[in-house]
Amino acid sequence: MRKTLIIARRELAAYFVSPMAYVIGGLFLLASALWFFHSIFIPGRQASLRPLFEAMAYILTFALPLLTMRLVADEVHTGTVETLMTAPITEAHVIVGKFLGVMGFYLALLATTLVLLVLMAIYGQPDTGVVTMGYLGMVLVGALFVSVGLFASAMTSYQLVAAIVAAGICAAMVLLPQAVIATGLAPWDRLASRLSVMMYVKDTARGVFDTRGVIFFVTTSAVFLYLSIKTMESRRWR
Amino acid sequence: MPPTNGSPMIDVKNLTKWYGPVLAVDDISFHVDRGQIVGFLGPNGAGKSTTLRILTSFLPATGGKATVAGFDVLAESMEVRRRIGYMPESVPLYGEMRVREYLTYRAALREIPRRERRAAVDRVAQRCWLSEPEDMMRRRLDQLSRGYKQRVGLADVLLHNPPVLILDEPTIGLDPAQIRAMRDLITGLAAEHTVILSSHILAEVEQTCSHLIIIAGGRIVAAGTSGELRQRVIGPNRIITEMKGAEPNVLAADVGGLDSVGDVQVQRAGNWTRLMIAANDDSDPRSAIFQLAAKKDYTIRELRREVASLEDFFVQITYEQNTQTTDQSA
Numbered sequence: 001m002r003k004t005l006i007i008a009r010r011e012l013a014a015y016f017v018s019p020m021a022y023v024i025g026g027l028f029l030l031a032s033a034l035w036f037f038h039s040i041f042i043p044g045r046q047a048s049l050r051p052l053f054e055a056m057a058y059i060l061t062f063a064l065p066l067l068t069m070r071l072v073a074d075e076v077h078t079g080t081v082e083t084l085m086t087a088p089i090t091e092a093h094v095i096v097g098k099f100l101g102v103m104g105f106y107l108a109l110l111a112t113t114l115v116l117l118v119l120m121a122i123y124g125q126p127d128t129g130v131v132t133m134g135y136l137g138m139v140l141v142g143a144l145f146v147s148v149g150l151f152a153s154a155m156t157s158y159q160l161v162a163a164i165v166a167a168g169i170c171a172a173m174v175l176l177p178q179a180v181i182a183t184g185l186a187p188w189d190r191l192a193s194r195l196s197v198m199m200y201v202k203d204t205a206r207g208v209f210d211t212r213g214v215i216f217f218v219t220t221s222a223v224f225l226y227l228s229i230k231t232m233e234s235r236r237w238r
Numbered sequence: 239m240p241p242t243n244g245s246p247m248i249d250v251k252n253l254t255k256w257y258g259p260v261l262a263v264d265d266i267s268f269h270v271d272r273g274q275i276v277g278f279l280g281p282n283g284a285g286k287s288t289t290l291r292i293l294t295s296f297l298p299a300t301g302g303k304a305t306v307a308g309f310d311v312l313a314e315s316m317e318v319r320r321r322i323g324y325m326p327e328s329v330p331l332y333g334e335m336r337v338r339e340y341l342t343y344r345a346a347l348r349e350i351p352r353r354e355r356r357a358a359v360d361r362v363a364q365r366c367w368l369s370e371p372e373d374m375m376r377r378r379l380d381q382l383s384r385g386y387k388q389r390v391g392l393a394d395v396l397l398h399n400p401p402v403l404i405l406d407e408p409t410i411g412l413d414p415a416q417i418r419a420m421r422d423l424i425t426g427l428a429a430e431h432t433v434i435l436s437s438h439i440l441a442e443v444e445q446t447c448s449h450l451i452i453i454a455g456g457r458i459v460a461a462g463t464s465g466e467l468r469q470r471v472i473g474p475n476r477i478i479t480e481m482k483g484a485e486p487n488v489l490a491a492d493v494g495g496l497d498s499v500g501d502v503q504v505q506r507a508g509n510w511t512r513l514m515i516a517a518n519d520d521s522d523p524r525s526a527i528f529q530l531a532a533k534k535d536y537t538i539r540e541l542r543r544e545v546a547s548l549e550d551f552f553v554q555i556t557y558e559q560n561t562q563t564t565d566q567s568a
Contacts, residue, residue: 006346010332017334079330083394086294087347088319236298 003089007097008104011071015105021067025109028063032056036116047124049117053134053205056113057141057198061174064142065166067105068149069159071098072232076157081235091232095225099143099150106142110135130207137204140217141197145170147224154231173197173220245308247272247402247432248293253302255288255456262288264456265302270449272401275428277443278436280453281556286436287327289453290406293434294324306402320349323395327406327436329387333380337368337390340379341397348398362393366423385416392423403427405435409442421446440552454555468548475517476544479527483536486511492530498523510539 015021035055040048072095075081084094120126145166152166153159177196181189193199200213246269255263263285270276278286291297293304295315303310309317332340338359345355363369366389379390388408395403408424409417424446427433437443443450444464451461460467481489486504489511494502498521505512517523524541531538 003347006343010335010343013339014332014334079326079328080332081330082291082296082326083324083330083344084347086296086319086322086324087344088316088349089347090316236296 003093004097004100007089007094008100011098011101012104015067015101020070021105024063024066025105025112028059028109029112031059031063032113033116041116041120041123043123047120047126049120049126049131049134050205052113052116053138054198054201056138057174057201060138060142060145061170062167064106064145065149065152065163065170068102068146068166069153069163071102071150072153072228073157073159073162076235077159091229095150095154095228095232099146099225102146102149103143106146107139110138110142127207133204133207133209137201137213140204140214140221141201143221144173144197144217144224147221147228148173151224151228151231154228246270247274248276248304248306248434250289250293250304251302253289253292253304254300255285255292255297256300257288262456263292263299266453266456266458267302268451268458268461270432270434272432273428274449275424275433275435275447276449276451277447278434278451278453279438279440279443279552280436281438284438284453285456286438286453287406290324290404290434290436294322294404295319296324320398321400322402322404323398323400323431324404325391325395325406325408327410329391331379331387331390333378335379336376337363337379337382338375340390341393344394345397350398358397359393362396365396366390366393367419368393384411385413388412388416388420392420396427399430401432403431403433403435405433407437408435409437409439417442440549444548452552452555454558459555460551464548467551475522477515477517477522477524477527478512478540478542478544479515479538480507480510480512480540481531481536481538482510483531483534489513489536492534493527496523496526496530498526 032052032055036049036052039051039055072081075084085091117126117131148169149162149166152169153162155165156162173195174197177192178198180192181196181199183189194212195216200210200216203210203213248268248270250269251267253263253266254261266285266289278289280286288297292299293306293311295311295318298312305311306318307321309321311318335343341359341362342355345358346352350358360369363375368374368386368389374386377386379387382390388411392405392408395405405424409420412420421442424433424435428448435443435446448463449461450464450467452459452467479493483489484492486506490502490504490513493499493513493515498518500516500518502516503514505514515523515527522543524543527541528538530536
């Protein structure tokens with residue numbers, strides 16, 4: 001645990017001095033704010049961040065892979081993996097540590113969107129419970145996308161490849177079930193709705209707490225973290 | 239089982255490593271005793287880095303067994319990693335970190351208790367000349383020169399005071415003054431650490447290391463102290479002389495008749511005859527040759543012992559490896 005936190009802290013610190021992280025963070029905020037002013041911050045509309053959370057899930061599909069692409073790929077590319085993995089530390093320490101590190105940066109990023117909430121609170125009365133659930137949903141979907149990004153980053157030493165693979169997997173998880181649901185073919189549409197990232201995001205954005213959603217995000221994140229650890233371990237045998 | 243005083247710090251038996259179809263390390267065995275500085279010498283692509291990576295348990299071997307400080311590199315990898323300091327060839331560092339920040343982070347990974355980290359970092363910084371100039375510890379790693387990066391890399395491996403240091407090409411990319419400084423530093427480490435370092439420059443290893451292991455094409459070609467190696471690989475003394483006063487074959491026969499002389503080869507050099515003489519065993523036939531020339535009234539313009547160097551030997555095996563690789567790829 002201590003070693004996991006050591007890794008997490010280094011990773012988090014690296015984001016805060018990385019121009020790339022600020023650019024991606026800035027673009028994420030810009031896109032969120034644009035959406036906020038375009039479709040929410042309008043006199044007469046309901047004081048709800050619901051459309052924003054849904055839009056943010058789409059934005060994160062591409063923003064988080066850009067944030068996570070360097071995590072393992074860059075260590076392999078620059079060779080720091082050699083000093084890292086010859087220290088008394090396991091792949092699990094490294095992967096979980098890095099996961100926590102990115103999540104730290106992502107939470108900080110998410111926290112800046114609270115500005116929009118404050119702005120809204122000045123002109124209306126947003127429902128605290130609904131907003132809290134919405135943010136919980138964002139944290140969960142972020143955790144899933146970050147673990148997907150880590151997995152992709154562990155597969156290759158090319159950051160760009162990692163970003164594209166991660167964005168591809170995330171986009172597939174967001175879009176495919178929706179497409180299947182749209183076909184209306186039983187029983188596949190029901191199955192798809194249970195596996196749909198967006199369904200769960202929409203639930204939380206509405207303020208609905210669905211245990212199935214939480215379980216879905218936690219297990220899928222755990223699966224991708226596990227795959228990342230195994231992928232990183234397999235490096236030795238390649 | 240931790241080693242007792244007699245057992246070797248590094249013990250390698252029949253180590254083999256295949257990268258897919260490529261054989262990188264071919265059944266090598268050697269051992270390094272406590273307190274030795276061993277130089278791993280070989281041309282590029284000889285299998286040095288691969289062997290060192292196996293010793294650090296970074297890479298698994300395909301076959302054979304290696305132990306460091308008594309622990310198996312595969313089965314007891316964590317114990318091995320606690321006891322080694324490994325500096326990879328390229329000295330990879332996190333560019334965005336600062337020197338002190340990086341060393342403190344590495345100290346934490348190395349399980350140095352929080353309270354002792356600062357002292358540990360200060361100690362290695364002092365030792366690796368990182369405490370001067372004053373702002374050195376606050377500089378970003380990607381802004382350091384090659385020499386300073388190397389020092390940070392070395393400081394890193396010394397942090398936890400490991401019994402075994404594994405340094406891959408520690409002086410590559412340094413300027414002559416830095417090479418000397420690095421060499422002195424490594425020599426100074428022998429008292430407390432067992433050191434294995436690799437290089438493709440013979441002169442450097444000869445000066446730093448008590449023992450040499452010459453590796454080429456994934457195999458150990460020769461091993462021993464530099465004195466032993468010299469004797470073994472260079473063979474008996476060779477004497478070169480140029481004289482005149484008789485026909486070349488007569489000169490060769492006369493010289494060849496001396497007791498201490500073995501084989502004689504003849505070459506014409508203008509009016510002069512050049513004789514290349516292999517001495518018998520360790521004898522030095524120069525004075526005998528001179529007396530012979532004086533007696534027979536031959537004129538000598540050159541009489542010297544050819545000091546064949548390890549360098550020649552090393553260049554030769556490097557050359558052989560290169561031609562072999564070319565053959566294979568052809």
